Amino acid sequence: MAWGLPPLAVLLLLAVIVAPLSSAVRPVSDAHRSAATELFADGSLGDLETTYEAVSTFKILGVQKDESLDGKACKLASDTLSSSSSSSAKDLFHAARISGVLGCSIDAGVYDDVASRLKAVIKDTNSLLEFYYSVGGLLSLKEQGHSVVLSDADSIFHAIKALSQSDGRWRYDTNSAESSTFAAGIALEALAGVVSLSDAEVDPSMIGVVKNDIVKLFGTIKSYDDGTFYFDEKNVDATEYKGPITTSASVVRGFTSFANVVSGKLNIPGEKILGLAKFFLGIGLPGSAKDCFNQIKSLSLLENNRVFVPLILSLPSKVLSLTSKDQLKVEVTTVFGSAAPPLRVNLVQVLGSDSKVITTDKELQFDVDNNVHYLDIAPLKIDVGKYSLVFEISLQDPEHETVYTTGGRNTETVVVTGQIKVDKAEIGIAENDAGTSESVEKLDLLKDTKISLSANHLQKLRLSFQLATPLGHTFKPHQVFLKLKHESGVEHLFVVPGSARQFKIVLDFLGLVEKFYYLSGRYDLELSVGDASMENSFLRALGHLELDLPEPSEKAPRPPAQAVDPLAKFAPQKEISHIFRVPEKRPPKEVSLAFTGLTLLPFIGFLIGLMRLGVNLKNFPSLPGPAAFASLFHAGIGAVLLLYVLFWVKLDLFTTLKYLGFLSVFLVFVGHRALSYLSSTSTKQKTA
Amino acid sequence: MLIFFHSQFPISKRSEGSRFAKMPKAAADAKLLIQSLTKAYAATPTNLKIIDLYVLFAVATALVQVVYMGIVGSFPFNSFLSGVLSCIGTAVLAVCLRIQVNKDNKEFKDLPPERAFADFVLCNLVLHLVIMNFLG
Numbered sequence: 001m002a003w004g005l006p007p008l009a010v011l012l013l014l015a016v017i018v019a020p021l022s023s024a025v026r027p028v029s030d031a032h033r034s035a036a037t038e039l040f041a042d043g044s045l046g047d048l049e050t051t052y053e054a055v056s057t058f059k060i061l062g063v064q065k066d067e068s069l070d071g072k073a074c075k076l077a078s079d080t081l082s083s084s085s086s087s088s089a090k091d092l093f094h095a096a097r098i099s100g101v102l103g104c105s106i107d108a109g110v111y112d113d114v115a116s117r118l119k120a121v122i123k124d125t126n127s128l129l130e131f132y133y134s135v136g137g138l139l140s141l142k143e144q145g146h147s148v149v150l151s152d153a154d155s156i157f158h159a160i161k162a163l164s165q166s167d168g169r170w171r172y173d174t175n176s177a178e179s180s181t182f183a184a185g186i187a188l189e190a191l192a193g194v195v196s197l198s199d200a201e202v203d204p205s206m207i208g209v210v211k212n213d214i215v216k217l218f219g220t221i222k223s224y225d226d227g228t229f230y231f232d233e234k235n236v237d238a239t240e241y242k243g244p245i246t247t248s249a250s251v252v253r254g255f256t257s258f259a260n261v262v263s264g265k266l267n268i269p270g271e272k273i274l275g276l277a278k279f280f281l282g283i284g285l286p287g288s289a290k291d292c293f294n295q296i297k298s299l300s301l302l303e304n305n306r307v308f309v310p311l312i313l314s315l316p317s318k319v320l321s322l323t324s325k326d327q328l329k330v331e332v333t334t335v336f337g338s339a340a341p342p343l344r345v346n347l348v349q350v351l352g353s354d355s356k357v358i359t360t361d362k363e364l365q366f367d368v369d370n371n372v373h374y375l376d377i378a379p380l381k382i383d384v385g386k387y388s389l390v391f392e393i394s395l396q397d398p399e400h401e402t403v404y405t406t407g408g409r410n411t412e413t414v415v416v417t418g419q420i421k422v423d424k425a426e427i428g429i430a431e432n433d434a435g436t437s438e439s440v441e442k443l444d445l446l447k448d449t450k451i452s453l454s455a456n457h458l459q460k461l462r463l464s465f466q467l468a469t470p471l472g473h474t475f476k477p478h479q480v481f482l483k484l485k486h487e488s489g490v491e492h493l494f495v496v497p498g499s500a501r502q503f504k505i506v507l508d509f510l511g512l513v514e515k516f517y518y519l520s521g522r523y524d525l526e527l528s529v530g531d532a533s534m535e536n537s538f539l540r541a542l543g544h545l546e547l548d549l550p551e552p553s554e555k556a557p558r559p560p561a562q563a564v565d566p567l568a569k570f571a572p573q574k575e576i577s578h579i580f581r582v583p584e585k586r587p588p589k590e591v592s593l594a595f596t597g598l599t600l601l602p603f604i605g606f607l608i609g610l611m612r613l614g615v616n617l618k619n620f621p622s623l624p625g626p627a628a629f630a631s632l633f634h635a636g637i638g639a640v641l642l643l644y645v646l647f648w649v650k651l652d653l654f655t656t657l658k659y660l661g662f663l664s665v666f667l668v669f670v671g672h673r674a675l676s677y678l679s680s681t682s683t684k685q686k687t688a
Numbered sequence: 689m690l691i692f693f694h695s696q697f698p699i700s701k702r703s704e705g706s707r708f709a710k711m712p713k714a715a716a717d718a719k720l721l722i723q724s725l726t727k728a729y730a731a732t733p734t735n736l737k738i739i740d741l742y743v744l745f746a747v748a749t750a751l752v753q754v755v756y757m758g759i760v761g762s763f764p765f766n767s768f769l770s771g772v773l774s775c776i777g778t779a780v781l782a783v784c785l786r787i788q789v790n791k792d793n794k795e796f797k798d799l800p801p802e803r804a805f806a807d808f809v810l811c812n813l814v815l816h817l818v819i820m821n822f823l824g
Binding site: 584585586587591592595598599601602603605606609610613614615637640641644645647648653656660664671672675676678679682683 | 734737738741742744745746748749752753755756759760761763764800801802803805806809813816817820821823
């Protein structure tokens with residue numbers, strides 16, 4: 001199906017269609033088992049209550065758990081039961097129930113002790129929860145085969161009943177002014193316990209009163225539109241608020257256990273029981289361990305209760321394809337997926353999304369092997385679309401009417417999909433005024449085409465095609481878009497309007513020049529047609545259009561900047577290449593050294609020349625004073641030259657000038673003395 | 689070439705040169721010219737010869753550096769300039785010294801050679817301070 005779309009897109013599309021429907025009720029499945037294993041996996045032995053919830057849930061679901069968990073739970077239970085008076089009634093209650101679920105071997109003496117302690121609690125208390133824990137604990141002991149008898153059952157029954165309110169709710173104790181629905185469930189469970197522990201018959205009139213209370217309690221039940229019923233507290237801001245799941249679970253535990261111990265039937269409408277079952281199944285996979293226990297425990301009690309056993313109608317598949325001639329399949333099971341008694345399922349009404357009603361009365365055939373009722377939908381002449389199917393369930397055996405509740409009419413939503421016929425597709429360019437198409441090309445929308453058109457701003461682009469359902473009716477998909485994509489990346493999306501069967505769009509470029517930002521050039525054309533019930537939804541490349549638009553005026557809007565990939569800014573930056581000065585070409589070391597030697601040659605020649613000239617130092621002063629000055633003069637010159645070398649090597653100009661100042665004063669002085677002496681001697685020689 | 693600055697080079701010597709002009713070969717002329725020049729230069733005082741030698745030495749050193757630059761290139765140019773100008777500068781100063789020391793130059797008659805030498809030393813020191821600064 002849907003050749004034009006990538007498979008992933010089709011999957012997503014289907015997921016979007018199916019997701020809201022799949023939250024509707026389905027019986028408890030393996031998904032619940034794995035969810036329960038996961039939820040109770042860690043910290044299941046945190047305290048007695050959680051441990052009980054874990055082992056109880058696992059037992060109901062039949063989950064294989066490791067032996068060590070059972071061992072640990074049993075040890076926890078027996079430790080609590082055998083410890084002397086420190087444990088409260090609540091701990092004893094949970095411990096006894098753990099032991100009851102797992103069948104731990106507890107010494108009979110320990111049970112005697114526990115029983116007497118619980119009975120002592122019952123005698124002293126006036127709190128509903130204390131009653132509940134101690135009666136429940138005693139009941140658990142009795143169910144494990146230990147003999148427990150409440151001798152004053154009537155008075156306990158009265159004490160609990162005294163906490164009830166006129167509207168069927170209960171108070172937690174005599175001092176409390178608040179009445180609670182959760183407490184009502186607790187109280188009913190406790191009363192059921194008292195009845196089953198009693199050695200004698202409890203006053204039937206009291207039982208009748210409690211039955212009446214239950215009916216009143218069911219009068220406060222809340223509901224959703226789809227036939228789901230649930231219990232919630234009247235005041236949600238109350239201190240003991242537990243939430244609808246816990247509250248409903250408490251009531252379910254209460255009325256089912258009470259119904260089990262009393263004779264006669266409780267007068268509760270079957271649809272409310274079914275609504276409760278739908279409520280718990282509608283949770284789907286629970287999010288917390290507490291919700292998981294409440295869901296599974298309540299469903300297990302509803303699965304086998306004496307009031308009404310709810311039968312759930314569910315569809316394995318909510319998407320029916322006309323192409324593959326899918327059959328409409330319906331399963332009717334109990335909440336845990338067990339087979340229902342023989343029954344008939346009739347499809348009485350089909351409600352289309354366009355509020356078209358097809359009334360039929362077709363009985364679904366029963367496939368015994370797969371426990372599925374099925375019906376061919378082809379004779380119904382159902383076209384593609386979304387439908388609400390109304391089923392009516394009737395039990396074949398009239399005796400079952402008192403045991404099972406089916407809720408009568410059930411409504412389910414399905415999507416019927418099929419191949420949509422696409423034909424008479426045409427594309428062309430028309431002159432603006434004449435209206436006659438110059439060039440009309442036929443298109444085959446079943447595959448990508450590569451037409452090439454050209455137009456200027458005085459012309460129009462026409463595109464038209466027809467869609468028809470498999471039954472030849474009008475089909476209006478959710479999405480019919482024509483996309484024009486300019487080569488610079490600017491996109492324009494147009495909705496293709498449809499009337500009756502014909503979809504037609506005329507793009508008058510004269511009016512669109514502004515919108516197209518005066519961008520002339522090549523535009524790629526893409527047509528997408530998509531719908532949830534259209535199996536061949538497609539996205540087709542039609543070809544391209546060379547558009548010649550006028551030059552933009554000064555005030556023309558600039559095309560928007562194309563969205564850059566947001567991840568691009570995290571991409572590695574362009575490497576910065578630093579521009580270094582390229583090192584000058586240096587001569588080889590040997591050449592430089594050779595020329596250093598060459599510069600010495602003239603000096604050697606100078607020295608040789610001096611020797612040839614017969615230079616001597618005879619004129620050097622012989623007297624010690626002038627000789628010293630002459631030496632100092634030469635030393636001074638040498639010092640200045642040395643200072644110059646230091647200046648070249650490391651000193652800066654200021655340091656050099658400082659030293660040079662001192663040296664020059666000295667040099668002028670000694671130089672003057674040395675040279676004036678020489679001058680005087682030469683003058684003497686002349687005059688002499 | 690510095691010798692031509694020598695004011696001592698007399699005009700009277702020209703008569704001696706004209707005597708050789710009659711000779712047919714130019715080579716012989718050149719030979720005679722050089723011989724007469726050498727003879728005339730031999731009469732130069734020794735201290736002036738020392739200065740001439742110094743000038744030759746400085747110019748030759750400068751030439752070596754110029755040749756080096758011609759072979760390997762002018763980088764680093766400031767160092768090349770420093771080296772060459774150091775030589776040329778000191779050669780010019782030596783020429784100045786020679787002019788002042790020469791006894792035949794009447795305008796410097798009152799100037800003692802020691803004073804001239806002191807000027808030469810001072811100018812050289814200043815010149816080389818600048819050269820060192822420029823050498824880099």
